[in-house]
Amino acid sequence: METPADPVGRIIDDLIGYLENLKEDGVTEIELSRELTERPMLMTSSPSDAQSPAGPVVPETRIPVAANDSAVNVKAALAGIASQIAVCTKCVLHKTRTKTVPGQGHSQPEILFVGEGPGADEDLQGLAFVGRAGQLLTRLIIRMGYRREDVFIANVVKCRPPDNRKPLPDEMEACLPFLKAQVAALKPKVIVTLGATALEGLIPAQGKIFITRLRGKWLTYENIPLMPTFHPSYLLRNPPAMWDVWNDMLEVLKLLGRTPPPKKSG
Numbered sequence: 001m002e003t004p005a006d007p008v009g010r011i012i013d014d015l016i017g018y019l020e021n022l023k024e025d026g027v028t029e030i031e032l033s034r035e036l037t038e039r040p041m042l043m044t045s046s047p048s049d050a051q052s053p054a055g056p057v058v059p060e061t062r063i064p065v066a067a068n069d070s071a072v073n074v075k076a077a078l079a080g081i082a083s084q085i086a087v088c089t090k091c092v093l094h095k096t097r098t099k100t101v102p103g104q105g106h107s108q109p110e111i112l113f114v115g116e117g118p119g120a121d122e123d124l125q126g127l128a129f130v131g132r133a134g135q136l137l138t139r140l141i142i143r144m145g146y147r148r149e150d151v152f153i154a155n156v157v158k159c160r161p162p163d164n165r166k167p168l169p170d171e172m173e174a175c176l177p178f179l180k181a182q183v184a185a186l187k188p189k190v191i192v193t194l195g196a197t198a199l200e201g202l203i204p205a206q207g208k209i210f211i212t213r214l215r216g217k218w219l220t221y222e223n224i225p226l227m228p229t230f231h232p233s234y235l236l237r238n239p240p241a242m243w244d245v246w247n248d249m250l251e252v253l254k255l256l257g258r259t260p261p262p263k264k265s266g
Ligand code: SF4
Pocket: 085, 088, 089, 090, 091, 092, 093, 094, 100, 157, 158, 159, 171, 174, 175
């Protein structure tokens, strides 16, 4: 929930303002410490990368599709997908979940944000990105000129991995049909993947993901432009990386023919 007293929101606003001021002064790069740029958490690889991109066989799931693009039909398709997720036992994550987290937002969004999987707050509430990382994502969305309810926010896996571990390749593969169906129903103009695992889950044949190299470079998923960027939780640990994320979001806005609203003074 966004509140004016939200400290994370203040940090991100201050940081974006600071970076914009630097940019106005002609600064286009900032120096990060070696320790930050070489942290292993920036690079992930999947044990399945060396295997066939086809991976394990996932049972066919009959997932509802929207009869046409009307908002009513899309909402009905999304509700159908969510109800299937609610009873899904296709991977072990169903055993430890409190609530499934199908994702939420606008039924005809310009942007679909895709994260890795639910955390503790999300697991309790059944909503995607409601913890600290979610607050930061909300502020970013607002800074881009949208309200949170204007976009759709989802994850690759719909149940929380225990201890916030990374979802395993077979779990992401088992869950992917749901996200695929959501993409087909939502028809977003742009997909933004948050972090290496989200990209790896959405495009399993991508191979080893180096998010530091891939972020900011346009890819496509099902003919939809896809912008990979850092996960908000990484930004909480490394605020200077906000510079990169903001530049990535400016690329997204440019593709959508939008510009960020002017900064609020005071
Ligand atoms: S993570 Fe996905 S595939 Fe696994 S049980 Fe949950 S909904 Fe089903």
